[in-house]
Amino acid sequence: MKVVCLDLEGVLVPEIWINVAAKTGIEELRLTTRDEPDYDVLMKKRIAILNEHSLTLSDITEVINSLDLLDGAYEFLQNLRKITQVIILSDTFTEFASPLMEKLGYPTIFCNSLVVDEHDRIQDYTLRAYDGKRKAVEALKDIGFQVFAAGDSYNDLTMIRTADEGALFRAPEQIISDEKDLPCATTYQEFRSIIDTFLEK
Amino acid sequence: MKVVCLDLEGVLVPEIWINVAAKTGIEELRLTTRDEPDYDVLMKKRIAILNEHSLTLSDITEVINSLDLLDGAYEFLQNLRKITQVIILSDTFTEFASPLMEKLGYPTIFCNSLVVDEHDRIQDYTLRAYDGKRKAVEALKDIGFQVFAAGDSYNDLTMIRTADEGALFRAPEQIISDEKDLPCATTYQEFRSIIDTFLEK
Numbered sequence: 001m002k003v004v005c006l007d008l009e010g011v012l013v014p015e016i017w018i019n020v021a022a023k024t025g026i027e028e029l030r031l032t033t034r035d036e037p038d039y040d041v042l043m044k045k046r047i048a049i050l051n052e053h054s055l056t057l058s059d060i061t062e063v064i065n066s067l068d069l070l071d072g073a074y075e076f077l078q079n080l081r082k083i084t085q086v087i088i089l090s091d092t093f094t095e096f097a098s099p100l101m102e103k104l105g106y107p108t109i110f111c112n113s114l115v116v117d118e119h120d121r122i123q124d125y126t127l128r129a130y131d132g133k134r135k136a137v138e139a140l141k142d143i144g145f146q147v148f149a150a151g152d153s154y155n156d157l158t159m160i161r162t163a164d165e166g167a168l169f170r171a172p173e174q175i176i177s178d179e180k181d182l183p184c185a186t187t188y189q190e191f192r193s194i195i196d197t198f199l200e201k
Numbered sequence: 202m203k204v205v206c207l208d209l210e211g212v213l214v215p216e217i218w219i220n221v222a223a224k225t226g227i228e229e230l231r232l233t234t235r236d237e238p239d240y241d242v243l244m245k246k247r248i249a250i251l252n253e254h255s256l257t258l259s260d261i262t263e264v265i266n267s268l269d270l271l272d273g274a275y276e277f278l279q280n281l282r283k284i285t286q287v288i289i290l291s292d293t294f295t296e297f298a299s300p301l302m303e304k305l306g307y308p309t310i311f312c313n314s315l316v317v318d319e320h321d322r323i324q325d326y327t328l329r330a331y332d333g334k335r336k337a338v339e340a341l342k343d344i345g346f347q348v349f350a351a352g353d354s355y356n357d358l359t360m361i362r363t364a365d366e367g368a369l370f371r372a373p374e375q376i377i378s379d380e381k382d383l384p385c386a387t388t389y390q391e392f393r394s395i396i397d398t399f400l401e402k
Contacts, residue, residue, distance in 0.1 A: 001314055001329045003212040003296060094202060106282040108309040110344070113202055128202045128345035141256040143311070144329035 003140055007151030008090035011169050012073040013100045020027040023063045047122050056120035065099040076188040110136050133159035148198045165198045204341055209291035209351030212370050213274040214301045217324040224264045248323050257321035266300040285400055309336050332358040334360035349399045366399045
């Protein structure tokens, strides 16, 4: 049996934090792992910024709920789910992903979770597992799946390299140039064609 | 993060082989692991019977496509997928499950697969992994999930016992009496209430 593991942000939905920054007008929320390579430090900064601005989880999920899926993502995902198993592997949080999962027709997602207090303020976050995307791919291989994995970012590379096959989707030039052996798609049609080659083997 | 693992037949859809037997009129297909405890011998007998009657995979999937979901199963599953991750763990085959997955809104399913020849005849089957349901639960626990598992049959007991929590759904009297410590539901409302207790912890 085969399974396709997909990153969420940049592959099916827009980048969540960048859009939260744009919609709330809080520019500091645009920080990414490129600015602050330590993910834990970055997340703690983001949480502190939200609390400084008195933004609750509901405020953030309202913003996320207003985001549209990437154009064509719904059809791409539905068509893929008709012919194989798909699991979304993401570093986001279940509370943030929830409104987007509804729009995507409730695919299965493995991600992380937030610690929220009784006043709906985000206090902390919990990683399901360190390097969770790669570990999920390993676990799926261990139980007999052939795994295809794809994403657009540096944090997708370990899962892509651990999978039986993989690809980049709309990755930045630098990643494409660093990872020359990986197939690379910019449209869902190209992406589907790469996945079909894996599924037909 | 939490995940709910559900058996398919008897929990969300009717028993596939029993219904194929009823709809094709081939009584021998009613054989179950109660009649032939060796699953491999049982499956090879079933495949031989299908071929004796010149039944192709398409004939069988047509029968399966005519089956209705269990009454209330769709709503139960959709509502559950809104609040947690759900993975169906089944010993059936992806080719058989496919029409039922469409009716269930394409949840993720981990199951086995058939070997089909160029004339659409079933020649053999491939297990994804031996004791695949239990191994899937172990793998999910290993990557940081708290797992709830439920089913109705003897082949669900290892996954239920491996999970953090579990339950029986519409199990035969003998299993209920053997596994007295397991919560046991006969309606989706009771079932959901047991699952909610796990999710709210």
